[in-house]
Amino acid sequence: xxxxxxxxxxxxxxxxxxxxxxxxxxxxxxxxxxxxxxxxxxxxxxxxxxxxxxxxxxxxxxxxxxxxxxxxxxxxxxxxxxxxxxxxxxxxxxxxxxxxxxxxxxxxxxxxxxxxxxxxxxxxxxxxxxxxxxxxxxxxxxxxxxxxxxxxxxxxxxxxxxxxxxxxxxxxxxxxxxxxxxxxxxxxxxxxxxxxxxxxxxxxxxxxxxxxxxxxxxxxxxxxxxxxxxxxxxxxxxxxxxxxxxxxxxxxxxxxxx
Amino acid sequence: xxxxxxxxxxxxxxxxxxxxxxxxxxxxxxxxxxxxxxxxxxxxxxxxxxxxxxxxxxxxxxxxxxxxxxxxxxxxxxxxxxxxxxxxxxxxxxxxxxxxxxxxxxxxxxxxxxxxxxxxxxxxxxxxxxxxxxxxxxxxxxxxxxxxxxxxxxxxxxxxxxxxxxxxxxxxxxxxxxxxxxxxxxxxxxxxxxxxxxxxxxxxxxxxxxxxxxxxxxxxxxxxxxxxxxxxxxxxxxxxxxxxxxxxxxxxxxxxxxxxxxxxxxxxxxxxxxxxxxxxxxxxxxxxxxxxxxxxxxxxxxxxxxxxx
Numbered sequence: 001x002x003x004x005x006x007x008x009x010x011x012x013x014x015x016x017x018x019x020x021x022x023x024x025x026x027x028x029x030x031x032x033x034x035x036x037x038x039x040x041x042x043x044x045x046x047x048x049x050x051x052x053x054x055x056x057x058x059x060x061x062x063x064x065x066x067x068x069x070x071x072x073x074x075x076x077x078x079x080x081x082x083x084x085x086x087x088x089x090x091x092x093x094x095x096x097x098x099x100x101x102x103x104x105x106x107x108x109x110x111x112x113x114x115x116x117x118x119x120x121x122x123x124x125x126x127x128x129x130x131x132x133x134x135x136x137x138x139x140x141x142x143x144x145x146x147x148x149x150x151x152x153x154x155x156x157x158x159x160x161x162x163x164x165x166x167x168x169x170x171x172x173x174x175x176x177x178x179x180x181x182x183x184x185x186x187x188x189x190x191x192x193x194x195x196x197x198x199x200x201x202x203x204x205x206x207x208x209x210x211x212x213x214x215x216x217x218x219x220x221x222x223x224x225x226x227x228x229x230x231x232x233x234x235x236x237x238x239x240x241x242x243x244x245x246x247x248x249x250x251x252x253x254x255x256x257x258x
Numbered sequence: 259x260x261x262x263x264x265x266x267x268x269x270x271x272x273x274x275x276x277x278x279x280x281x282x283x284x285x286x287x288x289x290x291x292x293x294x295x296x297x298x299x300x301x302x303x304x305x306x307x308x309x310x311x312x313x314x315x316x317x318x319x320x321x322x323x324x325x326x327x328x329x330x331x332x333x334x335x336x337x338x339x340x341x342x343x344x345x346x347x348x349x350x351x352x353x354x355x356x357x358x359x360x361x362x363x364x365x366x367x368x369x370x371x372x373x374x375x376x377x378x379x380x381x382x383x384x385x386x387x388x389x390x391x392x393x394x395x396x397x398x399x400x401x402x403x404x405x406x407x408x409x410x411x412x413x414x415x416x417x418x419x420x421x422x423x424x425x426x427x428x429x430x431x432x433x434x435x436x437x438x439x440x441x442x443x444x445x446x447x448x449x450x451x452x453x454x455x456x457x458x459x460x461x462x463x464x465x466x467x468x469x470x471x472x473x474x475x476x477x478x479x480x481x482x483x484x485x486x487x488x489x490x491x492x493x494x495x496x497x498x499x500x501x502x503x504x505x506x507x508x509x510x511x512x513x514x515x516x517x518x519x520x521x522x523x524x525x526x527x528x529x530x531x532x533x534x535x536x537x538x539x540x541x542x543x544x545x546x547x548x549x550x551x552x553x554x555x556x557x558x559x560x561x562x563x564x565x566x567x
Contacts, residue, residue, distance in 0.1 A: 043325040045361035045466055053317040060315075180313045210314065217317035221358045 004092050005100040012104020013111075016070055021108060024062050025115050031058055036123040047127040052138060052220040055120035060145045060216070062116070063109050064176060067149050070108070071156025072168035074101045075252070095249040102157055102245055109149045117142050134222035137215075140230060144213040147237035151208045152176060154244035161252040175207060182209040208240055303347050305354030312355065320356030327352055327362070331369045335376075342378035345369060349387055353394075360398060361466075363391035367404050368472070371412045376546070381412035400463070402426025403436060407456060410443065419443045435459045450484045478523050479546035482538060486550035489520055489528060489536040503534040 016022075032055055039050045075098075078084035087097060117139075124135065155175055159168035178185070182204055189200035213233055215225050259267075302308050312319040327348040334342055349366040352359060369377055370384035388405035395401060402422050409419035420443035427436035439459070442452050454477065461473035489507075492514050496504045504510040507519050507530045519527045522538055528550065529537045538550040 039321075039325070043321070043328050044365055044468065046321050046324055046359070049317070049359065050321045053315075053321050057315045057318045177313070181310070184310070214314040216315065217320075217356060217358075220317050223358075 002096060004096050005103065008087070008092070008097060008100025009103035009107060012074065012101050013107045016105070016108040019070075021066055021070065022112060022115075024066065025112065025119075028058055028062060028116050029119055032119050032123045036126050048124065049220050051120070051123045051127050053216060055116070055123060056138070056141050056145065056216040056219070059113055059116045059120065059142065060148065060214075063113060063145065063149050064152060066112065067105065067109060067152040068156055068169055068172045068176070071105055071153050072160045072165045072172065074105065074157060075160045076165050076168075094253050098157060098161065098249050098252050099245065102153055102248075105153045105157075106150055109153070110146060113142060113146055113149070132222065134219075134224070137219040137222070137225050140225045141215050141219045143230070144215055144233060147233060148210055148213045150237055150241045151179075151210075151244070154241040154248065155208070158244045158248040158251070161248045162255065176210065179208040179210040180214075181211075182207055183211045209236070213237065303351075305351045308351050309355055316355045320352050320359055320362075323348060323352040323355060324359060324362050327366070327369075338375040340374045342369070342374075342380075345378045346380060346383045346387075353387065353390060357390070357394035360391070360395065360400065363388055363395075363401055364404050365469075367408055368469075371408045373412075381408055384408050384412070397429055399426045399429040399432035399436060402429065403433075403439075403459070403463070406439065406443070407460075410452070410456065416443045433459070433463060450480055453480050475544075476546050479544045479548075481523055482544050482547045483549045485520060485522070486528070486536050486538070486547075490549075493530070493534050493536060497534065504530065506530060 032051070035054050036047070036051055039047055043050070075084075078087070084097075088094065120138065120142075121131075121135075124138075125131065152172065156168060156172045159171040163171070185200065185204040185207065189197055189204050192200055215229075218225065302311070308319060308323070309316055327345065330344060330348060331342065334345075349362060349370065352362045353366070356362070367384040367388050370387065371377055371379075371381040373379040385405065385408055388401055388408065391401045392398075392405065402425055406419040406422035406426065409415045409422060420440050423436050423440035423443060426432055427434075427440060435455070439452075439455065442455060457473045457476045457480065461470050461477070464470055464473070489510070492510055493504060496510055496513050499513075504513065507528060510516075510530065511519055521527050522540075522544070524540070524543055526539045526543075529539050529552075531537055531552075536550055537552045538544060538547065541547065541551050541555050
């Protein structure tokens with residue numbers, strides 16, 4: 001990775017921290033500690049399930065919100081503040097700017113997820129008093145959540161490279177919702193015939209399939225996640241991210257910034 | 259005091275006063291407003307729809323619905339309600355969202371099956387729930403045990419109960435008592451003994467305090483039922499031999515060569531009514547008894563539970 005990309009990524013991370021993005025960790029900690037302490041009093045025998053389900057769902061949703069709302073402003077904010085011209089007047093290529101921004105945001109989310117993961121395991125230890133070996137699969141679920149963030153960051157960058165922040169937010173969030181229903185979309189395609197089937201099948205493969213990256217329920221029940229799934233999900237997320245980033249670079253390269 | 263400091267002080271005072279006033283007012287409004295009957299409202303009753311709208315976070319939704327189910331049942335049970343209309347739909351949604359949530363089947367069946375006010379009085383739906391649980395968790399012997407339990411206690415269907423216990427005994431790592439229960443069901447000669455065995459097994463196989471407490475209450479009630487039956491037989495015997503009813507339990511004890519006045523598990527003596535019926539003196543302490551209940555007794559308030567038998 002070139003030094004310029006690293007610099008842009010580091011600046012993006014610094015900016016996110018300065019924007020108090022990591023403050024969400026406080027809300028997360030309160031949510032999880034509250035759940036760990038109180039759920040045992042209002043429910044029966046699901047303390048561990050709640051901590052894992054709530055913890056991982058919160059990690060995912062907090063990250064999705066950060067990915068979308070920071071991602072959509074990464075390009076437009078630089079144009080609005082006119083800092084983009086300063087950056088591009090230096091020996092920085094446009095694609096390096098986009099890729100650097102992507103890594104900066106991804107890094108922010110990884111750091112955020114790391115602290116949240118500590119919170120999840122601490123809460124789990126509080127309710128279960130000890131760790132069991134299947135709890136290691138929670139790490140796999142967290143890894144899949146990070147893969148989900150990579151896809152969302154790249155999509156947010158793609159949309160922010162050609163549209164306003166509001167529209168980019170709408171597009172990215174819509175794709176997040178549609179991607180969560182990707183399996184249903186495939187089921188719908190199987191039920192139709194002719195041209196509709198082709199269109200529905202095409203759409204179901206084009207939208208990101210977030211449901212395949214969601215193993216929260218399985219790991220909450222201490223079920224194993226197969227090595228093949230981990231490997232293939234990794235490649236799927238990396239290829240999808242590369243696809244969306246390439247689109248962002250292509251659009252941004254052709255964009256008239258005058 | 260600087261103007262800035264003064265503004266800060268006024269704003270802080272205003273904030274605290276407003277907050278206190280709003281809390282007080284809301285409290286007053288709650289008192290005059292009729293209470294909303296939220297427990298009888300299920301906005302989305304379709305399990306499929308709830309699953310779809312959970313955006314893949316169905317595990318968390320299942321936890322939320324299960325907590326709602328527990329709260330709904332607990333609230334209705336506390337009020338000694340006779341109807342539990344939303345209980346079965348809530349359990350269906352919970353288990354559709356997370357088919358591997360074992361507590362929802364185990365507790366769900368014990369909420370659904372018993373007759374009101376101890377449960378919803380829907381043993382058939384409890385059986386459907388347990389069958390769905392077994393279908394999704396075929397290696398969990400507890401579910402077979404609970405299903406057989408419903409067949410035995412609520413439907414008195416010994417044949418089905420024996421079949422289910424037998425199936426459960428073949429599951430890997432199944433508790434050995436399932437085999438015994440299957441055999442006991444096939445005979446169903448001594449109902450008190452079988453019931454005692456079932457509740458003892460429930461007590462020993464669970465780590466959940468509510469289940470263990472419930473098992474203790476049932477075991478205490480079985481003991482009372484058994485003793486009242488035995489004493490009632492003694493009263494009949496006395497009547498046949500003497501041509502009249504015993505005037506007191508002292509007289510009965512002397513005739514039967516008992517060591518003293520028969521007492522319930524709490525040490526309270528049983529009562530002999532003028533028409534020769536043996537009754538418990540504190541029926542409220544034995545929520546599951548079927549014998550010895552005074553005819554004018556009406557349970558009030560939540561059922562009492564004891565920590566030891």
